[in-house]
Amino acid sequence: QKTVTGTITDEQGEGIPGVTVLIKNTSIGSASDIDGRYSISIPDGSNVLVFSFIGYNSQERAVDNQSVIDVVLLEDITNLTEMVVTGYAVQEKRDITGSVSQIKSEQLMEMPVATVENQLQGRLSGVNVTSSGQPGAPSTVRIRGFSSFQANEPLYVVDGVQTTDISSLNPNDVESISVLKDAGAASIYGSRASNGVILVTTKKGRKGELQISYNAFYGVQNPGQGFNNLLDTQGMADLQWLVFENGTSNTENHPLYGTWNRGGSGPRIPDYILPAGAMEGDPGTDPSLYNFDPDNYSNINQIVRANQVGTNWFREVTRNAPIQNHDISLAGGGEKSRFLVGLNYFNQDGIVIESFNRRYSARLNSEFEISNRVRIGQNLQVSYRENRGLVAGNQAEGNAIAQGFRMQPIVPVRDIMGNFAGTRAPSTGNGSNPVARQGRSRFNQDLNTRILGNIYVEADLTDNLSFRSSAGGTYTNGYFYNFTNRTYENGQNVEANSFTEGAMFMSDWTFTNTLTYSKTFDKHRITAVAGYESLKFDIGRTVSGNRGDYFSEDPDFRTLDNGAQIINASSNALTPTTGISYFLRSDYAYNDKYLLSFTVRRDGSSRFRDQFGTFPSVTGAWRLSEEGFLLNSGFLSDLKVRGGYGVMGNQQSLSPINQFFLFGGSPNTSFYDISGSNTSSVQGFRPFRIGNPDARWERAVNANVGIDASFFEDRLILVLDWYRRENLDLLYNPPLPGLAGGADVPFLNVGRMLNTGIDAELTYRNNFRNGLRFETNITLTTFRNEILNLADGVNEFFAGDSRIGNISINRVGNPMSAFFGYQVEGIFQSQEEVNSAPTQAFAAPGRFRFADVNGDGVIGPDDRVVLGSPIPDFTAGINLSLGYQNWDFSTFLFASVGNDIYNFTKWYTDFWPSFQGAKSIDLLQNSWTPENPGATTPMAENVSNFSTNAQSSSYYVEDGSFLRVRQMQVGYTFPGHALERLKLSRLRLYVQGTNLFTITGYSGLDPELIGGDTAFGIDYGNYPNVRQFLVGLNVGF
Amino acid sequence: DDFLRVNPIGTLDENVLRNVAGAEKLLIGVYSNLDGTSQNVTSWNSASSNWIYGSIAGGEANKGSDAGDNALVAQVQTFSMDAANDIFNGKWRIVYDGIARTNTLINLLNTIEGEDEATILRIRSQAVTLRGHYHFEAKRLWGNVPYLNEDTEGYYVPNDQDIWPLIEADLRFGYENLPESMGEVGRVNKWVAGAMLAKALIYQQKFQEAKPIVEAIINNGVNPMGVKYALIDNFSDNFDIEHNNSAESVFAWQYSANDGSGGWNAGYGEILNFPYGGPGSCCGFFQPSQEFVNSFRVDSNGLPMLDGSYNSPENAVKSDDGLASTDPFDLDNGPLDPRLDWTVGRRGIPFFDWGLHPGRDWIRDQNYGGPYTPKKQLYKKSQEGLFTEVGQWTTGLTANNYNYIRFAEVILWAAEIEIELGNLDLARDYINMIRERAKNSEYVTYEDGSAAANYQVDVYPPGHIAFSSQIEARKALYFERKLELGLEGHRFFDLVRWGVANEYLNDFINYESQIRTQAYQGAAFNPGTNNVYPIPLFQIDISRGTLQQNPGY
Known part of the structure; x- marks a missing residue:
């Protein structure tokens, strides 16, 4: 008999108290003290100690001749009991039979960006996210390719509330995100499921002491080099000479570079571009001639020096831009109540001057136990955002980025007196000075307030049966105003200023009631959810006014009624959509080996004359690792094959007014100045839409086969899915001949499309005894998209307008957007x-x-x-x-x-x-x-x-x-x-x-x-x- | 289930419109397509002032701007049009949208019960007249086109018949049923319908049939407000916003600025045709050709050079081509028809109240588009903001009506009819009415009141050789239309209906391509093909085989 002592620490070297130290195959044991120290007497004949503690991997150590054994316990990182949020249920990951990917808060938070969508890029297989660098601009999220020509946005469900936008969420409030990719997982969402479903669950308070946390970052975005293939001033002049050489004439008189003669001398870089082509000493460059009359731009005389080296316009309009984020959360709870309060401030300036995105948001989630069997709770987020982006919008030739290559290098940013310079100088093209353009947007505002939340009640009716009812929705209010200044520096100037001010609101609600039954007997496990849901969305209106000819461009003067001329006053109302749904899901497991799941949803929607549709799915899985022949294979910890088949729908792709024959009128399409007033027009109407009462949902018929495998005590995990999704009844509006007139043509269910693909996720993680922790996660997304049919006699349609016509074609036999x-x-x-x-x-x-x-x-x-x-x-x-x-x-x-x-x-x-x-x-x-x-x-x-x-x-x-x-x-x-x-x-x-x-x-x-x-x-x-x-x-x- | 029934918001259904008030609103919708633009259908490229399809194609102007800007329009000036060119599709759609709107209205009108028949007829006859007009436009653009009326079923109508009789019937219905007085100046009345009918007859060389109608218009015609048609005193007032709807305006597209349409009712089709950096500031399109400018050269008697010698080096009008605005330049001092400087903007000549035209400072790419700018659809500085749109990226959206039929043209129809019927002296009298007015009009002057150029214009004296034969008289008529109606969208259609397009246009191209080498490189008018435009390929593709392409395209 001898005594062994030692210290038990975690990977950080902190002592762990309360670790059980047991002599193997006996009941003799001890425990570590507050500092992780232990001492145990070992009887003769025993030689192995077992150290175990909840949340850590157990360790066995041979004693041999040692009297001091220090142990580092490694955290148990396996996820056998990881819970995954799925449609109207929370399931153990190992029980899932459909195709679901989940990501947790910690992983999301590694990307310091404004929105949750933005964080998802590349993180989940089968999910493609595309974003621009413009602060506050929405990202494009596509799950497993394309399901429609009209609408491919996934359905978002935040704490049970269906919505189409999660950009207002504070990423730090998110507990987990699940993506339902195949019919087996998603068709429980019926007619809004075929683009996939993204379920967002926000954080909750937990029982225990008050937890206060503060997270912050501050950083700088660097615009980089910009365009590196553009000529400088000398290069532009040389190029003009080359163009003359390649032309037919023998002499040309260039406003800036002097006279070109075939075979003659090279271009002259002028000292000034206004007066055009002037050299130093030219009487026209005398600063006393400079005249700038802010009240009368047609009466100005600008003097502008040439930038003889060359202006880098990208660099002029960009900057090193700060980004910062601050989060405070308070969470806690007692026996009967739990809460979480979060506050967030996010501020990102864009690399382009005057562009930014700011968000202030607050969250309150709470839950109260009314009795042993009844709980009520709520989730609420309020956010307020301020945005300013590119004047003229992203991906447009008028914006500041495009002006980087549309402005000539010879043009400086400012003239000799500090006013803006531009293409007013001859032969400098039709760009517009982006520094001026962005700068003038300084007082524009775009504000957005959004409230998103729900209240719910849960009741355990019996030990096996529970009821949940949730009512929630969103309300969004937007407000904007912007001023368009007169300009003087351009080749084509804005002669009259104008001001636009407007507002909008949007709202939707979802009311969901579910009954959940679960029971285990013998080797059978049954879970069933039956539900009824009603919802209404696209409730909203916009209003805007636009007036022009402002006496003063003072920012404090900018109200609509100060404009001398009315340009536009309009409002627009959305036609809301209502829906009623019944759904059922049932999951059955036999002996943990055979899993079967069945879902069906019956959806009614106001968008359709024939209002109800049914969307079923069935999935199954077989846990091979529980079969005898694999049971004791040492390296395999879990192996499951699964497969499913089902139908999902898409109603987002159809306008609610598609079913109607409608008339309407607007000044820009059907009004006419019949009385010859010159300044007003009379209301007129026109056929506005040709209706199709027969249009139905788009359908996606989806087959999915997958493997979930984990090896080496879950250190290596592979999830692999193959799918084939055929989209039927796709809505397309085959063009009618011009003879039908200009009314909107109806959408018909004529198109077909096929997506096939493979999603894979591979995770390897290990904690090594020397304290090294390692995890790698690889996702792979691949899909093939093919348009199978458009409409009778229609083989293609075009998109992607440009200065040289349409760039993109959507043609049968090819993928979308070729x-x-x-x-x-x-x-x-x-x-x-x-x-x-x-x-x-x-x-x-x-x-x-x-x-x-x-x-x-x-x-x-x-x-x-x-x-x-x-x-x-x-x-x-x-x-x-x-x-x-x-x-x-x-x-x-x-x-x-x-x-x-x-x-x-x-x-x-x-x-x-x-x-x-x-x-x-x-x-x-x-x-x-x-x-x-x-x-x-x-x-x-x-x-x-x-x-x-x-x-x-x-x-x-x-x-x-x-x-x-x-x-x-x-x-x-x-x-x-x-x-x-x-x-x-x-x-x-x-x-x-x-x-x-x-x-x-x-x-x-x-x-x-x-x-x-x-x-x-x-x-x-x-x-x-x-x-x-x-x-x-x-x-x- | 009531919860699942949601009616559309912000629109109307047919039943609400089934009454006279509703029909009147739909009728306004028919009128609103006259200008050839509508935000839901098509844009500037289908302007029914026909600056592209009538004037550029007719050699009065080139596309202008710079070479790469809207190269689709350059296809028209070089006659290298292909059917896939989207500008033709826009033009097709707006014309047939006008027809569809009309037939929708007439169908609705047929279901209105218990209303005063005269009221119904007043609406119907306007609609039918406009339907005739839209078909006329289609006919002269494309030749073989389908005709649709309220009884036409479906949208798949072949273009396999000559629709002239149907166009005539529609216009005649208006001529016979419309009252003279309509209460609003923008409407068609009996005389507008008569003028349209006469135009359609003249296009078919039915001069004998056209004669009494044209004479009736000249003798009795009044506008919808009861004002008798006349040549107004000042030629230039025809192109001044503040003189819109004068006694000379037979039918004009009514343009209105700052009416809440964002410019879509303010001559949207003309949006590009303002001097670059000058009045309107954008975009430097529609630049008059040197050949067109030369045409205004007159002899010592103030008469045009009908023998074509106006293009000879000694007669060609001197321009500032190749010069910067700061380079010295002396104006042409030869005799010129004064209408030139109300039609064309050129360096050194006062441009309304904008000061002297500075030359290249108002030109986007002089090397490509030449030294001239258009003037007839322009506006005065004093009118900016009042009769031009504010708050748009351009002020080239104006209330300056486009004159589709001016009374001067009716007079010239009369002249043409008399020439074709052999009454050359009568024809001379008519043409002299036009020239007399030109002579007595205000000329462009400097601030001190002196004429800006050496203006000379006079009437053809009795016995002048120009009216010694029908062949000579035609030349004089053709020339007079060019001078009087230049840049008003008629020229190409005139040349085609006269059967001289091949000769005139290839002569033009030969001359102009020496000067504007880039713009007219490879240009050639092909008489077997180019008398009409290609039917848009897209429309043929979706016509289920009902539309056949014009020969050669």
Whole structure:
């Protein structure tokens, strides 16, 4: 007999009190004291100690000759009993038979961004999230491809309340997010399920002492280099000379660069652009001639120096922009009540000047036990947001980003007296000074207040039967006003100012009642939920007024009634949708080995004349690991195969007024000045909509097969799903002949689409004995989308409007939103080549040679082909976290592979006549000349026609694959003894970098592009996602 | 279940409109498409002032702006149109939307009971007249087009018949049933319908049939307010907002600014056609051609050069092409028809109250589009904000009506009819009425009251060689229409109906392409094809085989 002593600590080195120390195969034991020290006497013949403590992995240690045995206990990280929120139920993860992914708060919070959607990118397999860098702008969330031509937004359910928008949520309030991807999981949401369902559960208070925590970060976003393929001032002048050389004339008189003669001298960079082309000493540049009359812009004389080096407009309109977030929460509870109060302040300035997003929000969640069997509770969030974005909007040629390549470098930001300079100077194009434009938005406001919540009551009717009733909804109020100033600095100026002010409200409610029955007898386990739900959504109106000709542009003068002229006064009402639903889900398990689940929902909706539809699903699973032949395989901890089949619906894709024949009228479509007043018009009506009473829901028929496997005591977990979803009865409005008139044409259930894909998630985690913690999580999302049918006689429709017509095609046999146009075969090298080539309008050496796809010897509309697809072959997220003692490190990488981008910005920069903005270095240095036959950019010439820049072609299509380090962070958690002195329960500091680097071959600013479902992946001038560095802290009191 | 029945908010159903008041509202909706733009259908490219399809195609102007800006329009000036060009689809849709609105109205009218027949007829005859008008526009643009009336079932109507008789019947119905007095100046009345009918007859060379109608209009015609038609004293007042709906305005698109339409009723189709950086500030389109400007050169008697010598180097009008606004420039001092400087903006000439036209400072790309700007649809500085839209990105949205039929044109129809019927002296008298007015009108003057250029214009004296034969007289008539009605959207259709498009347009292209080399590169008028425009490919594709393309497209 001897005595063994030692200390039992956790990974951070803190002693663990109360650990059971047992001599193996006996009942002799001891326990550790407050500091984790223990002592035990070991009888002869025994040699093994077992250390065990709840929440930690047990450890066995041989004693041998040791008298001191120190033990580090590792936290038990297995998730056998992880609970997952699913449709109208909470289930054990191991029991799930459908396709569900869940993510917890801690993982979400690694991404310091404004919205929950934004945090989801790459985190969950089967979920694609696209965001721009514009603060406060919505993200696009798509689950498993596309289900519709009209509406692909998933249904969001926040604490049981159905909604279409979660952008107002404070990410820190979220406890967990579940994504229901297949019919087995989602068809319980019936006619709103086919785009997938995202269930958000917010945090609750727990029984115990008051927990106060404070989380904060502060950082800076860096705009980066901007456009790196644009010419400087000298380059632009040289390019103009090259264009003259390539033209037909022998002499040209340029307003800025002097006179060009064929074979003559090079361009002269002027000292001034106003007076145009003036040199120092020119009498017109005498500052005493400068005249700026703010009351009369037509009577001004600006003097503007040339920027002889070149203005980098992107840099001028961007900045290092701060981002910060502060969260305080108080949570706690007693025997009969629990609560959580949270306050949040988020403030992100955009990299573009004057753009920002601020959010103030408060949350109150509480629950009260009325009796042993009855609970009532509520969840409530109120948020207030202020937003200012890009004037002219994102992905538009008028915005500040696009002005980065539409403004010439010779134009300075300001004139000699500090007023704005711009394209008023001749031959500087039609861009508008973005510093002026954004700057003038300084007093514009866009405010948004949203209330979201519910109240509920739960009653345990018997031990097996419980009832829950929840009533909740949202109310959103928006308010905005903005002023459009007169301008003086541009080639085309705004001559009269105007002011717009408006407001909107939106609301919806959901009333849900469920009965839940669960019972286990022998080897049978049954859970059943029956429910009734009614809801109403799209209750809302907007109103706005617009007046012009303001006597003063003073910000304090800006009310509607101060405008001398009325421009517009309008309001618009949504037609609400009502719904009534009955649903049933039943889950059955036999011996934990065989699982079967059945759901059905019967939905009635006011959107349809034929109002009721039924959406069933059935799923099953077989736990192979419980079968004898696998039972004792050491490495396998769990293996389950599952499969399901079901039908989901989509009613969001149909306007509630589609069923009606309607008349209406508006000044811009049907009014007329019949009396010749010149200043007013008389109301007129027109046929407004042709109705289709027969339109129904879109349906998604979905089959899913999956495997859940875990190995090595759940250290390695694999979830793999294959699915096939055919979307039927897709709503499409096949165009009617022009002879039908201009009334809106009705949607018919004619389209079909197929999505097949594989989602995979692989997790590996381990805690090593030396205190190293390691976890990696890899998600893979891949889908194939194909349009199977549109309508009788309709094979395609177009989208993606541009200066060269529609860019995108949605064509049977192809995926949604493919790029369309002529295939460039190369550049014509000689007149002989032109003569021997198929007939092509305006073909000439140095211009595009298009492929004669149909081989008819003539290049025409029939030769246009699909040029690429913005849908990636796959996307992947790789999350890696390491911990060692008090240090933690994590990084998250996101990859998108195989997607094409249509870089429409090249239309402006790579062709001389596509407006006279900044041009690319390629156009000067690598464009076709007889001496440079290998060039890929056509000849620099001032000619616009079929063979140059007037058609959509493969020239603009680039590979958009990228790998991006979305975040990387290092944190340090202060050890317990340090905290005691600070009287804190937790203190963690971290530093983090976001979007640290991106590996891509894409030549534009950012390969991540926001866009509509029928035309995405096009770069029109997109607010880029940029690098950001921040420091943060988490404090528990 | 009442909970699941939700009626649409903010719209009307047919039953609410089934009464005279409702029909009147739908009738306004029919009128509102006259300008060729409607936010729910199409935009500037279908403007029914026909600045693209009549004037640019007719060689009066080029597209203007810079080379890459709306290259789809450049297809028209070079006659390289392809059927997939979306501007034709917009034009097709707005014209047939007008027809669809009309037939919807007439169908509703047929179900209104117990109303005064005269009231119903007053609405019906306006609707039928406008239906004839919309079909006329379709006919002259595309040639082979479908015709739809209230009895037409479905939207799949073939374009396999000549619809002239049907157009005539609609317009004649209006001429025979509409009253003279309509109470509002924008409506069609008996005489408007008569003028439209006469126009349709003249387009078919039915001169004998047209003659009595045209004479009746000249002798008895009054506008819907009862004002007798006349040539007004000042040529330029026809293009001044403050003289809209004068006695000379037979039928005009009524434009209104600041009426709450965001400019959609303010000449939206003209939105691009203002000097770049000058009045209206955008966008530098629709730049008059040198050939057109040269046409205003007159001989020492103030008469046009009908032999074509106006384009010779010694006669061509001197321009500031190639010069900056700051470069010295001396104006052309040869004799010019004074109508030139009310039609075209050119350097050094006063541009209303905007001061002198500065030349290149108001031109977007002089090298590409030339030195000229249009003037007839422009506005005075003193009118800005009052008769132009405020709060839009451009002030080129004005209340300046587009004159679809001016009384001057009716006079020129009369002249044309007499020429074709062999009464050359009568024809000369009519043409001289126009020239006399031009002579006696105000000329463009500097602030000191002196004429801005060497203006000369006079009547053809008796016995002038221009009226010595029908062939000569036609030349004089063709020329007079160019001078009087230039940039008003008629020229291309005139050349086609006269059967001279091939000769005139290829001559024009040969001349102009020497000067505007980029703009007219590769241009050629093909007489086998280009007399009409291509039926939009998109419409053919969705017509279930009912629409056939015009030959050559």
